Amino acid sequence: xxxxxxxxxxxxxxxxxxxxxxxxxxxxxxxxxxxxxxxxxxxxxxxxxxxxxxxxxxxxxxxxxxxxxxxxxxxxxxxxxxxxxxxxxxxxxxxxxxxxxxxxxxxxxxxxxxxxxxxxxxxxxxxxxxxxxxxxxxxxx
Amino acid sequence: xxxxxxxxxxxxxxxxxxxxxxxxxxxxxxxxxxxxxxxxxxxxxxxxxxxxxxxxxxxxxxxxxxxxxxxxxxxxxxxxxxxxxxxxxxxxxxxxxxxxxxxxxxxxxxxxxxxxxxxxxxxxxxxxxxxxxxxxxxxxxxxxxxxxxxxxxxxxxxxxxxxxxxxxxxxxxxxxxxxxxxxxxxxxxxxxxxxxxxxxxxxxxxxxxxxxxxxxxxxxxxxxxxxxxxxxxxxxxxxxxxxxxxxxxxxxxxxxxxxxxxxxxxxxxxxxxxxxxxxxxxxxxxxxxxxxxxxxxxxxxxxxxxxxxxxxxxxxxxxxxxxxxxxxxxxxxxxxxxxxxxxxxxxxxxxxxxxxxxxxxxxxxxxxxxxxxxxxxxxxxxxxxxx
Ligand SMILES: [Zn+2]
Numbered sequence: 001x002x003x004x005x006x007x008x009x010x011x012x013x014x015x016x017x018x019x020x021x022x023x024x025x026x027x028x029x030x031x032x033x034x035x036x037x038x039x040x041x042x043x044x045x046x047x048x049x050x051x052x053x054x055x056x057x058x059x060x061x062x063x064x065x066x067x068x069x070x071x072x073x074x075x076x077x078x079x080x081x082x083x084x085x086x087x088x089x090x091x092x093x094x095x096x097x098x099x100x101x102x103x104x105x106x107x108x109x110x111x112x113x114x115x116x117x118x119x120x121x122x123x124x125x126x127x128x129x130x131x132x133x134x135x136x137x138x139x140x141x
Numbered sequence: 142x143x144x145x146x147x148x149x150x151x152x153x154x155x156x157x158x159x160x161x162x163x164x165x166x167x168x169x170x171x172x173x174x175x176x177x178x179x180x181x182x183x184x185x186x187x188x189x190x191x192x193x194x195x196x197x198x199x200x201x202x203x204x205x206x207x208x209x210x211x212x213x214x215x216x217x218x219x220x221x222x223x224x225x226x227x228x229x230x231x232x233x234x235x236x237x238x239x240x241x242x243x244x245x246x247x248x249x250x251x252x253x254x255x256x257x258x259x260x261x262x263x264x265x266x267x268x269x270x271x272x273x274x275x276x277x278x279x280x281x282x283x284x285x286x287x288x289x290x291x292x293x294x295x296x297x298x299x300x301x302x303x304x305x306x307x308x309x310x311x312x313x314x315x316x317x318x319x320x321x322x323x324x325x326x327x328x329x330x331x332x333x334x335x336x337x338x339x340x341x342x343x344x345x346x347x348x349x350x351x352x353x354x355x356x357x358x359x360x361x362x363x364x365x366x367x368x369x370x371x372x373x374x375x376x377x378x379x380x381x382x383x384x385x386x387x388x389x390x391x392x393x394x395x396x397x398x399x400x401x402x403x404x405x406x407x408x409x410x411x412x413x414x415x416x417x418x419x420x421x422x423x424x425x426x427x428x429x430x431x432x433x434x435x436x437x438x439x440x441x442x443x444x445x446x447x448x449x450x451x452x453x454x455x456x457x458x459x460x461x462x463x464x465x466x467x468x469x470x471x472x473x474x475x476x477x478x479x480x481x482x483x484x485x486x487x488x489x490x491x492x493x494x495x496x497x498x499x500x501x502x503x504x505x506x507x508x509x510x511x512x513x514x515x516x517x518x519x520x521x522x523x524x525x526x527x528x
């Protein structure tokens with residue numbers, strides 16, 4: 001099948017009902033993580049129960065969006081819908097603790113040659129044209 | 142409670158053709174593998190009473206379908222597992238009287254792990270919310286990130302990791318049915334000048350992504366003694382997991398205390414009553430060189446950060462103190478999707494002394510490690526002994 005370069009054809013999340021607050025948060029420019037009201041720990045990715053105390057008393061809470069580059073790769077051979085130009089993939093460890101929030105995301109607005117493990121990064125948001133979803137990406141802070 | 146050492150043995154193994162783009166069904170490959178492994182053991186399908194399919198998703202109705210395929214007799218033991226842990230669990234079940242002959246099997250056809258898995262569609266496909274393909278982060282990308290982090294933390298030279306595929310190609314050249322052996326030797330320079338896939342990994346640093354099937358038959362000690370070939374005894378084995386599959390990663394990623402691989406390896410060695418120095422041959426999950434470095438560290442063959450040095454010193458290559466993946470492993474023999482049983486099969490063949498040109502000098506004790514599903518997130522270790 002021909003690839004229309006103007007159409008977004010990469011896979012997108014389903015927006016599952018349990019995660020609805022997360023996807024709504026992205027539309028407002030907020031990255032929400034489930035924080036435990038009982039023990040205070042962060043839980044990413046979202047689960048029904050807190051990993052530290054198993055409480056189900058969780059609250060979707062905006063994080064700072066700031067973190068550091070845990071590691072990354074510049075991908076030269078991706079699936080066809082990721083195009084012919086290399087794309088960046090990162091794991092970013094967010095500032096919030098104690099339980100680490102490590103976000104997997106594509107790297108945007110950053111010269112790949114400047115990437116270094118440990119450098120400050122931040123979350124940014126991208127409204128996907130023609131689709132009912134805003135995605136999260138990361139860039140050099 | 143002690144592990145039931147030598148209550149059961151691996152009595153049959155079989156691998157189908159391993160190739161890319163096979164026009165076969167998974168079922169056909171699995172059936173060929175099961176028949177082949179039973180024939181290797183000299184057993185009949187009517188003796189099978191335990192099933193451990195290793196298909197990616199294994200609900201109980203899969204065991205039921207295979208029970209009917211194998212003659213419609215009661216199957217009394219149904220389990221899941223990987224190429225190492227399944228053998229240990231089968232041994233345990235046999236010792237407990239739950240079964241006598243257990244078949245462990247897997248096949249993959251036209252279901253690639255690499256970027257080919259994502260077909261172009263007319264609209265963006267929707268996938269589960271935290272699925273890695275949203276970011277184009279297929280397996281090689283995850284392992285590229287792990288390699289990048291490892292090299293950064295421990296100052297590993299690219300050449301050390303690039304030596305691994307060179308050695309595996311040389312191993313595969315001694316195995317007539319390996320996928321890459323016939324292509325001849327490669328050098329570190331060839332590896333580092335091959336096409337970049339995902340920094341820092343080049344094409345020749347990535348595993349194969351092919352079709353194929355295999356099966357392993359485990360039988361009680363009593364049955365094993367009457368089988369066609371010498372039994373390979375199960376001394377111990379265990380499995381462990383700690384994290385969900387490829388969605389996030391704990392910090393630190395390279396945990397000094399170890400994670401799943403450490404846990405199941407300590408358990409398996411304790412059960413088997415063997416020490417690291419006693420291992421003559423190994424089959425360690427080796428999708429990328431960093432995986433092998435971390436296998437060695439987590440398993441306790443060296444300390445955190447020293448895995449690459451262990452590789453550099455050549456201990457796991459031919460002529461080293463623990464020859465590993467003598468079939469060429471996942472880069473040069475076969476990576477058929479869920480290939481952990483391939484490592485077990487090669488170690489069984491070495492312990493039987495049936496490896497022809499690549500046969501090691503009378504190995505007595507072997508270890509295998511299965512890992513995967515979120516880089517060391519799911520693991521199994523198996524210790525076996527020659528008769
Ligand atoms: Zn809690």
